[in-house]
Amino acid sequence: MTVTTHEANVLGEDPFETANLLDPYPFLGRLRDAGAVSYLESTGSYAVAGYQEVYEVLTDFETYISSGGLGPRDIRKDSGWRPPSILESDPPIHTVMRRALTGVINPSTVRALREPFTPPAAELTEQLAQRKTFDAITDLAEKYPLRVFPDAVGIPDVGREHLLPYGNMVFNAFGPENYIFKQAFAQGDEHAAAVMRNCQRENLDDTGFGAQIWKRVEDGLITEQQATLLVRALLSAGVDTTIFGIGNTLSVLARYPEAWAQLRENPKMAKFAVDEALRLESPFQKFHRTVAVDTVLGGVHLPAGAKVLVFLGAANRDPRKWGENADDFDLNRNASGHVAFGMGLHQCVGQPIARLEMEIVLQQLLERVAAIEPDGAPVPILHNVLRGFESLPVRITAA
Amino acid sequence: MSASAGATIDAVVDQVDVVADQVVSLVLRRTDGRQFQPWQPGAHIDVHVGDGLVRQYSLCSSPEELDHLRIGVLHVPDSRGGSKAVHALLAGTPLTISEPRNNFPMRESRRYLFLAGGIGITPLIPMLEAAHAAGKEWTLVYGGRSRNTMAFAQQLEDRYGPERIRIIAEDEVGRLDLDQILGMPRAHMLVYACGPGGLLGAVEERCMGWPPGALHTERFVASTLGAAAANAPFEVELARTGTTVTVPNDKTILEAVEEVGVRVLSSCRGGLCGTCETQIISGEPEHRDAVLSEEDREAGEVMLVCVSRAAAGCPRLVLDL
Ligand code: HEM
Ligand code: FES
Numbered sequence: 001m002t003v004t005t006h007e008a009n010v011l012g013e014d015p016f017e018t019a020n021l022l023d024p025y026p027f028l029g030r031l032r033d034a035g036a037v038s039y040l041e042s043t044g045s046y047a048v049a050g051y052q053e054v055y056e057v058l059t060d061f062e063t064y065i066s067s068g069g070l071g072p073r074d075i076r077k078d079s080g081w082r083p084p085s086i087l088e089s090d091p092p093i094h095t096v097m098r099r100a101l102t103g104v105i106n107p108s109t110v111r112a113l114r115e116p117f118t119p120p121a122a123e124l125t126e127q128l129a130q131r132k133t134f135d136a137i138t139d140l141a142e143k144y145p146l147r148v149f150p151d152a153v154g155i156p157d158v159g160r161e162h163l164l165p166y167g168n169m170v171f172n173a174f175g176p177e178n179y180i181f182k183q184a185f186a187q188g189d190e191h192a193a194a195v196m197r198n199c200q201r202e203n204l205d206d207t208g209f210g211a212q213i214w215k216r217v218e219d220g221l222i223t224e225q226q227a228t229l230l231v232r233a234l235l236s237a238g239v240d241t242t243i244f245g246i247g248n249t250l251s252v253l254a255r256y257p258e259a260w261a262q263l264r265e266n267p268k269m270a271k272f273a274v275d276e277a278l279r280l281e282s283p284f285q286k287f288h289r290t291v292a293v294d295t296v297l298g299g300v301h302l303p304a305g306a307k308v309l310v311f312l313g314a315a316n317r318d319p320r321k322w323g324e325n326a327d328d329f330d331l332n333r334n335a336s337g338h339v340a341f342g343m344g345l346h347q348c349v350g351q352p353i354a355r356l357e358m359e360i361v362l363q364q365l366l367e368r369v370a371a372i373e374p375d376g377a378p379v380p381i382l383h384n385v386l387r388g389f390e391s392l393p394v395r396i397t398a399a
Numbered sequence: 400m401s402a403s404a405g406a407t408i409d410a411v412v413d414q415v416d417v418v419a420d421q422v423v424s425l426v427l428r429r430t431d432g433r434q435f436q437p438w439q440p441g442a443h444i445d446v447h448v449g450d451g452l453v454r455q456y457s458l459c460s461s462p463e464e465l466d467h468l469r470i471g472v473l474h475v476p477d478s479r480g481g482s483k484a485v486h487a488l489l490a491g492t493p494l495t496i497s498e499p500r501n502n503f504p505m506r507e508s509r510r511y512l513f514l515a516g517g518i519g520i521t522p523l524i525p526m527l528e529a530a531h532a533a534g535k536e537w538t539l540v541y542g543g544r545s546r547n548t549m550a551f552a553q554q555l556e557d558r559y560g561p562e563r564i565r566i567i568a569e570d571e572v573g574r575l576d577l578d579q580i581l582g583m584p585r586a587h588m589l590v591y592a593c594g595p596g597g598l599l600g601a602v603e604e605r606c607m608g609w610p611p612g613a614l615h616t617e618r619f620v621a622s623t624l625g626a627a628a629a630n631a632p633f634e635v636e637l638a639r640t641g642t643t644v645t646v647p648n649d650k651t652i653l654e655a656v657e658e659v660g661v662r663v664l665s666s667c668r669g670g671l672c673g674t675c676e677t678q679i680i681s682g683e684p685e686h687r688d689a690v691l692s693e694e695d696r697e698a699g700e701v702m703l704v705c706v707s708r709a710a711a712g713c714p715r716l717v718l719d720l
Contacts, residue, residue: 059586059587059610060586060587061584061586061610062585062586063586091582091583091584091585091608092582092583094608095582095583095584095608095609096582096608097608098607098608099604099605099607099608102607102608102671102689102690103604103607106673106690106691106692107672107673107676107690107691107695107701107703108690108691108692108694108695109692110673111676111701271664272662272664275664334657334662336664336665336666336668341666341672343667344610344611345584345586345609345610347610347611347666347667347671347672348672351666351672351673351674352672352673352674355674
């Protein structure tokens with residue numbers, strides 16, 4: 001069979017330029033319109049932004065591999081700044097690590113967290129409901145996951161202050177080594193060392209996910225090094241993403257008062273609101289894959305070794321998948337199929353935890369807050385691959 | 400075992416072959432000489448084995464040939480009569496059966512791995528034939544106690560070659576090495592596994608490292624070895640919505656419920672992430688996901704509706720939807 005191919009459309013615009021990071025959607029629209037696969041001069045990588053192509057890249061994990069790293073460099077040639085994580089591995093290494101992790105974090109184990117996860121959210125939202133205005137990021141979104149998630153993993157109190165700076169390093173390294181990257185890595189060694197200490201068996205309490213992961217070493221499924229890396233994966237992937245997930249959901253709902261009113265009437269819909277917000281403002285916007293063998297995608301020939309930048313946040317707003325109102329929040333939309341948590345082999349292990357945290361915060365807020373609206377412009381965060389806000393001032397009416 | 404619903408057909412046993420130690424293959428034809436209705440790989444028929452007993456047997460003939468059906472039957476000394484009665488049949492014996500029905504449909508994909516334990520080979524035979532005809536990449540790994548107990552093993556090997564057909568006889572090379580067989584997930588590869596519960600439990604555990612939705616199993620329950628577990632279409636009552644939907648055998652509960660416009664949160668749609676977890680108000684589920692704990696499975700209070708179904712003999716589930 002011969003496949004006719006054409007050259008990728010070459011784009012001069014840089015997705016990692018400050019303006020495109022602070023407000024990504026106009027650029028993402030242009031990228032989607034440029035064709036199924038584009039070539040980005042600025043990064044020397046190919047780019048996919050349409051739902052269909054993003055889905056194909058995510059699900060064909062043999063052609064588009066992860067062991068080259070999620071950043072622009074190929075860490076197979078040029079070893080990365082840390083030993084590769086589950087996220088940066090392919091089968092068969094990925095297979096045992098994923099089996100071990102899914103055995104520990106799954107619907108059955110996460111369900112038990114609803115009880116311990118609820119009181120801190122009730123307490124935080126109760127305090128905020130006393131105020132007329134607050135910052136939904138610094139007063140809520142940033143506080144809540146840090147109150148519940150490290151406990152669920154079972155790490156000690158000392159060293160928790162390194163979690164956010166470490167997450168910032170990990171995720172910014174999925175972009176180029178620009179000034180954002182350099183800032184994130186300023187005290188890199190110190191943060192990395194502190195987080196790694198908390199991944200050791202002796203520093204984890206006996207009941208958390210961390211200890212459960214180490215149990216799989218006793219079972220002979222994974223090595224000690226893999227256990228350390230898996231705990232590290234939870235600590236690096238599980239905090240920032242959820243903070244942004246909560247913040248982004250509130251940023252959207254503050255702009256849609258009718259949706260808030262509808263949710264107040266029917267709080268069981270909170271999980272659907274969270275899902276639609278994840279689609280519209282996906283916290284993890286983009287990462288790279290590496291082409292393992294010469295292939296053709298969307299009519300474009302991709303050579304082995306090339307990097308492909310996968311724009312989850314653009315796929316989640318592709319009008320061909322979501323309709324003409326793809327850029328709007330629609331509480332009645334079935335957002336199922338969005339790729340905010342990825343798709344296929346590497347789909348987020350922490351998904352049930354993230355959804356639980358987000359749903360609980362929203363439900364607790366709905367109970368106590370009759371209306372919520374922006375109180376000044378939100379300040380988007382300058383980040384290479386995550387989408388979120390540094391500050392989101394809101395004005396509320398207590399219930 | 401549930402009584403069969405729907406029309407029955409008068410058939411006759413046309414041919415009986417001993418195809419392995421304790422396994423016979425029966426070729427059935429309609430007494431009126433007409434053709435059977437078209438069927439797809441994975442289908443089974445009900446066989447009325449006497450005394451009001453009905454057993455399901457997977458078809459292992461070719462869907463291309465509708466003038467006859469073939470089933471493979473394992474004789475199990477302690478089973479409640481089913482396979483024993485069928486084993487006693489001679490050519491020429493009349494038999495009441497159903498039209499082919501499919502509770503183990505084969506989904507379209509690019510690659511297939513077929514995994515059979517013992518008599519679990521039967522539904523896979525038409526599947527691999529279809530995969531082969533469509534030019535798909537596929538392999539069969541077929542485990543059993545010893546070659547002489549493994550029905551159709553030689554024929555399959557002769558027809559498709561040892562590259563595609565891997566016969567693992569325990570007395571020669573030991574048990575199936577699942578870590579090796581399932582240790583390397585492939586993109587767009589579906590795993591169709593059929594065999595006893597113990598084997599499938601171990602397969603499920605390993606498929607936690609596979610992409611969601613890769614694994615499809617059909618369990619042979621101990622009491623009906625040689626017969627597929629019955630899981631005909633069933634009804635789901637949506638307690639909160641106040642409607643009832645029928646879930647046909649080629650759709651999931653999630654799909655059937657979405658079709659009537661009821662919202663269920665979902666993500667992987669393959670039994671891994673747990674997003675679609677739904678409370679069961681009454682009825683007994685058959686869990687087909689890879690992730691719920693043993694306690695959850697036994698408690699039967701929740702199920703993952705993107706893959707799991709109603710248990711054999713449970714015609715109606717009431718869900719908190
Ligand atoms: C709203 C919050 C979250 C978002 C948007 C998110 C997003 C993602 C995405 C898109 C991937 C796939 C990456 C890829 O395909 O290469 C992923 C993987 C992963 N996530 Fe999350 N995540 C979130 C929360 C969490 C939490 C709370 C945890 C920890 C409990 C976590 C742990 C992981 C891990 C370990 C992986 C790697 C899985 C693998 O490679 O098999 N995530 N996440
Ligand atoms: S949607 Fe993932 S388990 Fe059902």
